[in-house]
Amino acid sequence: MNSMVQLDSATAIAAAAAVAGNPVKIVAQGVNVYYGEKHALRDVDLDIQERAVTALIGPSGCGKSTFLRCLNRMNDTIPACRVTGRIAMDDQDIYDPQLDVVQLRARVGMVFQKPNPFPKSIFENVAYGPRIHGLARNKAELEEIVAISLKRAGLFDEVKDRLGDSGTSLSGGQQQRLCIARAIAVSPEVILMDEPCSALDPIATAKIEELIDELRENFTIVIVTHSMQQAARVSQRTAFFHLGVLVEIGITSDIFTTPKDRRTQDYITGRFG
Numbered sequence: 325m326n327s328m329v330q331l332d333s334a335t336a337i338a339a340a341a342a343v344a345g346n347p348v349k350i351v352a353q354g355v356n357v358y359y360g361e362k363h364a365l366r367d368v369d370l371d372i373q374e375r376a377v378t379a380l381i382g383p384s385g386c387g388k389s390t391f392l393r394c395l396n397r398m399n400d401t402i403p404a405c406r407v408t409g410r411i412a413m414d415d416q417d418i419y420d421p422q423l424d425v426v427q428l429r430a431r432v433g434m435v436f437q438k439p440n441p442f443p444k445s446i447f448e449n450v451a452y453g454p455r456i457h458g459l460a461r462n463k464a465e466l467e468e469i470v471a472i473s474l475k476r477a478g479l480f481d482e483v484k485d486r487l488g489d490s491g492t493s494l495s496g497g498q499q500q501r502l503c504i505a506r507a508i509a510v511s512p513e514v515i516l517m518d519e520p521c522s523a524l525d526p527i528a529t530a531k532i533e534e535l536i537d538e539l540r541e542n543f544t545i546v547i548v549t550h551s552m553q554q555a556a557r558v559s560q561r562t563a564f565f566h567l568g569v570l571v572e573i574g575i576t577s578d579i580f581t582t583p584k585d586r587r588t589q590d591y592i593t594g595r596f597g
């Protein structure tokens with residue numbers, strides 16, 4: 325098959341092995357999303373595996389961001405938006421009215437398409453979350469959390485001598501790593517990323533991709549991407565959406581080499597989207 329994405333078999337086998345034994349972190353069942361009259365997602369059943377990267381791909385408007393936002397209830401902030409069905413994380417219904425949404429968003433962090441550091445210092449960008457969630461007992465602990473988060477985001481060496489500078493003074497790629505450090509700082513279990521590299525140049529993109537690969541040892545990652553090459557490089561499982569429907573999900577190499585559905589095949593061979 326003439327897929328636009330080439331995978332070598334060693335990579336494919338390693339990817340399959342990497343997720344074979346992983347437990348399921350999030351289960352979505354029969355998820356429907358409406359924006360007013362607009363039916364944006366239809367009966368989506370999807371499992372997200374722990375400590376793996378799941379890529380969401382598909383043509384513009386197919387519902388990737390909508391699905392991602394369901395996972396930390398960011399859709400709650402859109403007045404016309406209605407979500408039905410069940411989404412459970414560690415067997416707990418995240419739409420349970422008893423659930424504390426602020427806590428949920430600490431457990432399920434998010435990184436957006438455009439780097440969006442707060443107009444505050446580099447230090448404060450990372451310290452903000454731990455402070456509001458009371459994760460540090462004193463200044464020294466807070467400084468340690470900030471340093472560890474910046475290290476895990478691969479940014480510490482570049483900023484350690486300028487922690488007081490504004491976050492917005494960094495380059496785009498550095499800003500995105502700062503946003504990743506900010507997400508990591510509250511020790512989330514899941515990190516959602518909506519096209520995190522689309523505003524970045526190839527070098528900054530490569531750094532973020534490398535980082536994602538390291539982060540999956542400790543975090544469950546769900547990434548939306550328009551780049552099939554990126555999905556193939558960073559993810560172990562890929563879900564293909566089309567017109568609000570989850571067409572198929574599987575091991576990334578299978579999706580790109582032997583998709584089961586004609587629509588997936590058409591998309592990965594560049595026939596539409």
Ligand SMILES: Nc1ncnc2c1ncn2[C@@H]1O[C@H](COP(=O)(O)OP(=O)(O)OP(=O)(O)O)[C@@H](O)[C@H]1O
Pocket residue numbers: 359362364382383384385386387388389390391402404
């Ligand atoms: N806030 C909103 N209000 C109304 N309709 C919306 C809203 N957000 C998304 N939609 C609609 O829901 C559908 C899915 O949108 P969504 O943003 O999830 O797509 P996407 O797959 O992320 O697309 P893209 O690749 O362009 O980011 C689209 O038809 C879109 O117009």
Ligand SMILES: [Mg+2]
Pocket residue numbers: 388389390518548
């Ligand atoms: Mg989107």
